[in-house]
Amino acid sequence: MLRYIAAFMLIGGFAASQHANAEPVEIDDLKDNMAKLAAKLPAPAKKQVSYKKDIEPLFKKSCVNCHGPDKRPKGKFRIDTRALALKGGSEGVSIIPAKSKKSPFIYYITDQVIDYEMPPTAKREKYPKLTKEQIGLVLAWIDQGAKYDN
Ligand code: HEC
Numbered sequence: 548m549l550r551y552i553a554a555f556m557l558i559g560g561f562a563a564s565q566h567a568n569a570e571p572v573e574i575d576d577l578k579d580n581m582a583k584l585a586a587k588l589p590a591p592a593k594k595q596v597s598y599k600k601d602i603e604p605l606f607k608k609s610c611v612n613c614h615g616p617d618k619r620p621k622g623k624f625r626i627d628t629r630a631l632a633l634k635g636g637s638e639g640v641s642i643i644p645a646k647s648k649k650s651p652f653i654y655y656i657t658d659q660v661i662d663y664e665m666p667p668t669a670k671r672e673k674y675p676k677l678t679k680e681q682i683g684l685v686l687a688w689i690d691q692g693a694k695y696d697n
Pocket residue numbers: 606609610611612613614621622623624626635636637638639641652655656662663665666667670674677
């Protein structure tokens with residue numbers, strides 16, 4: 548009997564977790580699914596965000612080694628200057644100032660796009676995934692204009 552209860556709980560728990568994190572999508576399906584995926588984003592930070600204090604340290608730690616000036620940038624995307632970041636990469640523009648929820652960028656860093664989880668899932672010992680609070684800061688940063696000079 549106990550065994551059945553355990554199996555039932557396992558299946559139930561699995562179903563619940565599947566429901567809680569609705570499926571990530573392929574990159575080609577991102578635009579069509581954005582509204583749905585947006586519902587799962589953390590809340591944007593409520594404060595005025597400073598690029599230098601709040602954002603740059605996160606990018607330096609988790610992104611710039613692969614998306615900076617030192618080697619050929621992955622996905623042809625550079626994050627270290629505003630002009631280059633807004634230009635986008637192989638998949639086009641990913642940061643749309645003032646529109647965080649329409650910015651593909653936000654879905655990459657929340658692991659909602661298959662094969663575009665940023666930082667890549669296999670490299671997270673070296674490049675830590677952003678926390679919910681940090682993602683909230685990035686959302687607010689984009690909504691406040693994705694500035695690099697404050
Ligand atoms: C270990 C290297 C590595 C790190 C660290 C990394 N990325 Fe990436 N990133 C990649 C690779 C590789 C791709 C290309 C993926 C592909 O084409 O399948 C990519 C693609 C991207 C793209 C899409 C570019 C395009 O248009 O194709 C964005 C945006 C991006 N990364 C943002 C970030 C952010 C933000 C961080 C930090 C939170 C980050 N990445 C950390 C390797 C990395």
